[in-house]
Amino acid sequence: MKISTEDGHNLVSSALQKIGYTPESTKIIADHLIDSELRGYGVAGLARALSIADRLAGKPPAQTTKTTRSAPATAQIDGQDTLGYLVAYEATQVAIAKAKSNGVSAVGASGTWYTGMLSYYAEMAAKEDLVAIIASNCTAWVAPEGGYRPIFGTNPWCVGFPTGDGQPPVIYDIGTSKILHADVLLANRLGRELPPDSVFDKDGNDTVSPQDALSGALKVWGGHRGSGLAITVQLLGVMAGSAAFPPDLAGFGYMIVMVDPAQFRPIEEFKAEVDAFSKAMREGPALDKGKKLRMPFERSFGIREEGRNRGEFEVEDGVVERLKKLIDG
Known part of the structure; x- marks a missing residue:
């Protein structure tokens, strides 16, 4: 489903405070999770609050270092x-x-x-x-x-x-x-299969079962x-x-x-050289004529800017439902 950035932030903040995080801790965690969602990494976004709750299993979270x-x-x-x-x-x-x-x-x-x-x-x-x-x-x-x-x-x-x-x-x-541990947890939570050639079961056989992967290994x-x-x-x-x-x-x-x-050198001079390199990279010829070369982080940065402008992002229905259940529980 689509959810507004404000509603998503409020939802995950409420869940984190329900778990036991202070408002100060909640802000730091929620900002990171929303940033993940806006950059297109939903597996590390709102769903992560559910994994945090699972890990704590009702115990008050530690918040001091x-x-x-x-x-x-x-x-x-x-x-x-x-x-x-x-x-x-x-x-x-x-x-x-x-x-x-x-x-x-x-x-x-x-x-x-x-x-x-x-x-x-x-x-x-x-x-x-x-x-x-x-x-x-x-x-x-x-x-x-x-x-x-x-x-x-x-x-x-x-x-x-x-x-x-x-x-x-x-x-x-x-x-x-090849995939994240969070991918396995989310697939297991939502009853989905994993991508082929990404995990082993405990005997070293390829599998697409998140349950088997949890007792086996990621590739x-x-x-x-x-x-x-x-x-x-x-x-x-x-x-x-x-x-x-x-x-x-x-x-x-x-x-x-x-x-x-x-x-080592004037900072503006250094950044100008980084920019010059980035420009040359973007303007370089691509084997796929329909695409352009890009620098690392550029794609997710652009997706985040688009998401901020829209004021919304996509999130799994099941994740939202489970967060609401956590808050109401």
Whole structure:
């Protein structure tokens, strides 16, 4: 169904407060979920509030963190089992402040779960004219290339660059599995099959059943290259403070490194070069004559702008119904 952005925000905010989040925490989480919806990633949008509720199972949510180490350019944050949308947001703010003061920063966070879209945090950095490199590990749901037992998480990797002239930031944000764990949960919730060639059952057979996938493994993206990248993300999360194998939906690691390009050349000059590269990319000849080349993040940025102008987005009927039931329950 179509739902107005305002109604969607109110709906998910009411659900989050019903779960037990404070108005301050709710705003941070809801803004992220609505941003996901507006950019066309519904699986990480309103539906995520249902997964948060499932994970908490009626228990009051943790909402406090502890800084365990701090230096001029670095910090480590213990999320104390607080939702990743809140922990990663805090870690990103700390990284921005330290990078603007020192030219570089590196902040690790652990003891968290569900960090959301890393591009959300990279965009926060780009608005401050900073380059961000982000990695986030999680529960072992994904099999390495050549195997079928889960050994690492869906493990997103993200790099973001600021731009000038009103252009969208350049942000490369990828998951290292063929589909997300959230895709499996949503398909299971709505009684749908998964895309072919995306998951294994527990015996290593291909399946389209979300139930079988939950006891099996997701397939890695990109063959041995994607498998290698996923391994590095897993270990960067370990450096941030996680265990090598975080437990189910707990103990994730989030690592963010920021660099101020102005430490190396005038910032406007740097952004002009990024813009020149982006322009050349967009104007390059495409093999498909009906399409144009584009920079990473450009498509979802445009979809979000269109959604904001329309003031609405599409969401699964079943997700809205379950959120209303959660609120009324």
